[in-house]
Amino acid sequence: MELRSDHFHSGLDMRTEGREGLDVKAAGDGWVSRIKVGPWGYGKALYIDHPNGYTTVYGHLSEFTGAIADTLLARQYRARSFEVDLEIPKGLLPVKQNQVVAYSGNTGGSGGPHLHFEVRRTSDQHALDPERYGMDVPDDVAPIFSGLRIDPLDSTARVQPYPNGALGFVVAATGNGFALKDGAVPEAIGTVGFSVNVIDRYTNSSSTCGIRSLKVTVDGVPVFSASLEEVDFGLNRYANAYMDFGLFKENDMHYNRCYKLPNNKLKVYGAEAGQGRITVTSGEEKRVAIEAVDPNGNRSELRFTLRGVTAEKAATWPMPTVQGQLFRYDRENTIANSTARFTLPPMSLYADERIVLSTDTTPGKAAAMRYAPLVRLHDRLTPMHLAGQLSLKADVARAGKHADKLLIVRVDEKGKIKPVGGTLSSDGWISSKVKAFGDHTVMLDTLPPKVTAIGLKPVMTGRNSIILQVSDDLSGVDQWKGELDGRWILFEYDPKQKMLIHHFDRYSDRPGKHELKMEVRDERGNTGKLTARFSR
Structure with a gap:
């Protein structure tokens, strides 16, 4: 599972060559169980339950097809809302394997056109590794270590400063694994834990991916293990405790903690008694091995020696600043x-x-x-x-x-x-x-949102949509309501493009003269309005 701020990234992001509108096909026979639509997160997302007890999820879609699209549109008009989260009764929307159920897009929190695909266990909705369920991605690349940190885990523990003011010990590949650069031997005293900067890649790919598992042994004795087999979305924010959050956010470093913080409820850790807490005393040397395994079983190992020092030597190291x-x-x-x-x-x-x-x-x-x-x-x-x-x-x-x-x-x-x-x-x-x-x-914030029509002509015959540019200077768009001839019509909100978009549908596509009204309200209650007339 790949590390992200506030969560593990579950599933696979499939590239669509920078394009939208590619066919999205059902992974297997089943039935639509959920349709979720909104301006954030997965944007337009589809959930399909399968008879084998799994659910496939398709995110950042541009639009749905056939009966799925018809059902969604009817429910949005009934709720008078773009944002909906629909539970679909079993049997209402059956699908067949390879049936085109939607088209790829860039909706929600997507940073560019792609398809987000997940496999979940239907019973608890935990996200599983798609590669174990028929997603064959070439991978002969083992995990790559690039850094090691030794973290003091109580107020009396001391750790040797990193060389040249670095953020950790540099790790380099050797003939049969990984080792600390220049044969460095870290020194410490007291109770400490390890963190490793480790990523994975696929064959012929430069994309950064996450590992499957970590295991630490000290002098041949297992002291820590973690296995990222699945994601419990109720616990997903504890990803911030699994990784070194500060180094990830500030330096884009993927440091995996090889110890468990006190308030970390993730159920990914082994039964080792110390949960990665290692006590080192003066004069001893501990031989440490850290193994990382990727989703396809490729393995890498980092080996180093940790040396215990006297309290007198540790006292010569710079003291951390304590305030607050x-x-x-x-x-x-x-x-x-x-x-x-x-x-x-x-x-x-x-x-x-x-x-x-x-x-x-x-x-x-x-x-x-x-x-x-x-x-x-x-x-x-x-x-x-x-x-x-x-x-x-x-x-x-x-x-x-x-x-x-x-x-x-x-x-x-x-x-x-x-x-x-x-x-x-x-x-x-x-x-x-x-x-x-x-x-x-x-x-x-006293200024109302600005609403401007884009390409809205006096005659809209042959046009498929109405596009409005909407912006707010501070508190942000909170609510919007569009009406055509006094009747509510559906406008989709795309915050990335700052657009409200209406696609003419069976509720709005009528010939004749029309009056469009739009009201957009920001979070502080300031309201911007637009009125326009056109014919079709």
Whole structure:
């Protein structure tokens, strides 16, 4: 399973030569069990149950075919909503193997045209490895190690600094496996764990893929194992605890932890007593072997020696900086100052962390747009499992009659603004749930979304669709409603293209003169409108 921020990537992404509209065929006989459509995630997605107890999933589709498309359209009009999640009764929409059920696309969170394909076990909807179910992808490439980290696992453990200020020991291929570059021998004292930067590739492919399993032995004794055979979507966010989240997000490094953090509920780990926690004492040398296996059984092994040092030598190494308020992962924690409060429920962190809260009041152009100081909530490279409650003291007097348009926003490392939202209380504090650490402030959104017709002509005879460009300056598009001659019609929202699209259908394709009305509302309630007339 490939590592991604906040989840494991399940299934296969199949390239479509940069094109949309390719035939998508059912993998086997069965029946449509679910149709899910929305602007995010898999976009337009189809789920087919099969008699053998498995479900195949097809994501980022552009459109469906035949009775599937007809059923979806009817249900969308009944719900008066583009976004639907339909459970389809068995037998209503049967399909045959190789039947064209949809066409490939780029909908939802897709970064380019492709088909996302999954195999799931129907009974629990866990995602399984498609290569075990007939997806034959050539693979003679074994996993590739490129880095090793040794992580202290308690407050007394110390680890030798990495060479030349690197983020880990460099790993290089040898004649019969992998070893640390230049024969390096890491040194440590206390309880530590290993993390390895390891990826996999297929034959003649440069794409980065994930491994299937890891196993660690120390002096020939198994101390850790993990097997990524399937994905439980209810536990998928614990991927942030499986990997080194900070190095993945900041450096695109695929460090797999070879130890289990305290608040990690993934059911992928073996029964080894220490779960990868290794205690090293002065004067001993431990021979370590880490084996990685890919989905097709190709294996690679990294071997090295870990040397224990005296406390006196360890004391000469630079001490890590310790600051902030200690948050225990298994308790509710709160940190506050005069302009911000943050409360995190129990089990929101994967281990104990020291959390820093500070305020930036530096003047400038960006500061002039804020209705609260810039609050630096810890570090965006620390993962958060459950959402915390962030409250900021807003300048309500300055907002005046528009105070209800205030919202919390997140400011990323490049200064880009991302809306969060929030509710304003009578005492001037605005509060919202946040699911990531980082910089936040308060801004004001009084501008309505802009709605502009693209290619809407007085005569639309022969045209297949109506396309509207829609944009919002801050809080983001929240709701939209299109009407033709006073009747609701379906508009699909594509946030990547900032478009609302209506495909003329059996409910709207009527000859004569027509009046189109569109209302688009942002998250703060500002409404943009468009009215246009045309004939068909």
